[in-house]
Amino acid sequence: MTLARSTLANRLLAALPAAEAGSRASLRGSLAHGTADGYSDIDVEWLVPDVAFPSCLDVVPVLSAVQPVASVRFSPDFLHSPVQRLVFVRFAGVPLFWRLDLDVRTAAADDVPAPAADDEWSxxxxxxxxxxxxxxxxxxxxxxxxxxxxxxxxxxxxxxxxxxxxxxxxxxxxxxxxxxxxxxxxxxxxxxxxxx
Structure with a gap:
């Protein structure tokens, strides 16, 4: 039986801060606003300490402990940003609509413009x-x-x-x-x- 999307989201919200002291995770988008429908994905912001940012980009072990990961892609828009990455995660064993859009960022991300995008993804x-x-x-x-x-x-x-x-x-x-x-x-x- 497939777990509920809300259960998956709650497990992610617990696992991410547990993986890095001083970080916090929160829902964004339609799930956060109560406007989600059966086709809505899971949008999460993971705010991490500045010094931990590079190590927090290795998200697969953390996420795989919640649900097996089928695919991870990093948006080219923030691929070289020193303070932010947008990660698209597709999980195995759950509906395709439940993609995780994970915004990994530091507090400085609001003040640093994104570098020019490149095209380093499939x-x-x-x-x-x-x-x-x-x-x-x-x-x-x-x-x-x-x-x-x-x-x-x-x-x-x-x-x-x-x-x-x-x-x-x-x-x-x-x-x-x-x-x-x-x-x-x-x-x-x-x-x-x-x-x-």
């Missing part, structure tokens, strides 16, 4: 995140959002393909195109196709 995996977002948008009846997510996903992997409005087929085409470009993503792509 474009196909990022495009698969768009495909998953499109499934979520369709389920919520936000068809323009779904179209935009799919079109940006195709563009991200250099494909001229675009959304047609046949949502399941569109998601499947994007997922399979991502898998062709990065075969190691076959399992994630198949999960998204099945979900669509």
């Amino acid at each position: 474009r196909p995996e990022s495009a698969l995140a768009n495909a998953l977002g499109a499934v979520k948008a369709v389920a919520r009846g936000r068809f323009d959002d779904a179209r935009g997510l799919l079109d940006r996903g195709f563009a991200r992997i250099g494909s001229a393909d675009r959304a047609t409005g046949d949502w399941a087929a569109d998601v499947a085409r994007l997922a399979r195109a991502c898998e062709r470009r990065e075969p190691g993503l076959a399992g994630f792509a198949a999960e998204i196709v099945a979900l669509a």
Whole structure:
């Protein structure tokens, strides 16, 4: 039986501060505001001491103790910031919608502008995140959002393909195109196709 999203979130909120003395974790986004629906992800801010920031970026051991981790990606927007990282975590054994968006930061992050983004992450995996977002948008009846997510996903992997409005087929085409470009993503792509 799959654990509840609130249980997973609460375990994360307990595990992160326990892993680093003087740190604290808090919910953000729709879960924090009480506006979450069945498709909402988990947004957490982890405020860590300045001196502990580099060691806190090794989040996999801490998170794996809560729930097995399937994938970790660092946003290129903060990849070289000395005070902040945005980490996207996909857990194994829970619904794909329950991605963790973990903002690891120090108190100085509010005062230091983010360095220029670079592109040091997997474009196909990022495009698969768009495909998953499109499934979520369709389920919520936000068809323009779904179209935009799919079109940006195709563009991200250099494909001229675009959304047609046949949502399941569109998601499947994007997922399979991502898998062709990065075969190691076959399992994630198949999960998204099945979900669509």
